[in-house]
Amino acid sequence: MKRKAAIFLAIILTLSLSLTACAQKNINADEAVKAGLATLNKAYGTSLTKASAVLTQHLQTKFENDKIVNVEPEKWVEYYSVSVSGEKGGTLYLAEVDAKTGAVGYITRSAELVVPTAEQEQKSASIGTFEQYSADRFTAEQKDAGNAAVQWVQEVMEPNGELHHATTQDIYTDKDLFPTLMMQTMVVMQSGNAYQVSVSWPAMEVIDVHCYTQKS
Numbered sequence: 001m002k003r004k005a006a007i008f009l010a011i012i013l014t015l016s017l018s019l020t021a022c023a024q025k026n027i028n029a030d031e032a033v034k035a036g037l038a039t040l041n042k043a044y045g046t047s048l049t050k051a052s053a054v055l056t057q058h059l060q061t062k063f064e065n066d067k068i069v070n071v072e073p074e075k076w077v078e079y080y081s082v083s084v085s086g087e088k089g090g091t092l093y094l095a096e097v098d099a100k101t102g103a104v105g106y107i108t109r110s111a112e113l114v115v116p117t118a119e120q121e122q123k124s125a126s127i128g129t130f131e132q133y134s135a136d137r138f139t140a141e142q143k144d145a146g147n148a149a150v151q152w153v154q155e156v157m158e159p160n161g162e163l164h165h166a167t168t169q170d171i172y173t174d175k176d177l178f179p180t181l182m183m184q185t186m187v188v189m190q191s192g193n194a195y196q197v198s199v200s201w202p203a204m205e206v207i208d209v210h211c212y213t214q215k216s
Helices: 002-022 029-044 118-125 135-157
Strands: 052-059 061-064 067-070 076-085 091-098 104-109 163-172 181-189 193-201 205-213
Touching (some): 029 135, 029 205, 061 205, 135 163, 135 193, 135 205
Antiparallel strands (some): 052 076, 061 067, 076 091, 091 104, 104 205, 181 193, 193 205
16 A cells, blocks of 8 residues: 555656646746837837846736726736836836736837927817817827727738727826827737727827737
8 A cells, every 4th residue: 555655646746747847937037028129129110129127917808809808717917017218217118028928918108209290289289278178079080090000000010911890999198198199999900919009199109009819
């Protein structure tokens, strides 16, 4: 009996070690920085070479039935926050890189990096004060932002991809952003990938993107 017990324990130990060896390890910070910078440069046409990475967590979300929802039961996922700081401090660019897969799930750049033309500044000035602002006044502009989001995804993220559908979402701003407005569009591709894209108005430039793989 002792010999059988010893063999049984040895089998359990072997399986345990095998499973541990097969478990996916986190990528390291250098790998996360490389992935984050590559995506930021591709998305924004930049040549960024230096960034810092911090390992952190957030609730896992998914894109399902045309909505972004939390995974149930709640699950926390680790990711690297890869950020590029300006000379005077502050974050200019940021990417979130999954610590397990190395996939980039979110990118953003500071809205302050967008320099409007004189004509665009005139458009901004014409909408009045922050207290007078109403998102309902920008239906036409939101459609234009949606078209810009679709075009960006098809040019940058999936050049050979076909659009499945796109849906305009929220318009948001605050006292610091105003008179710049952020217009969100969900762009769903035939590939199953979905991109929630925020376009700044009036410059009509992409500011941030959440990337999802659609679940059936």
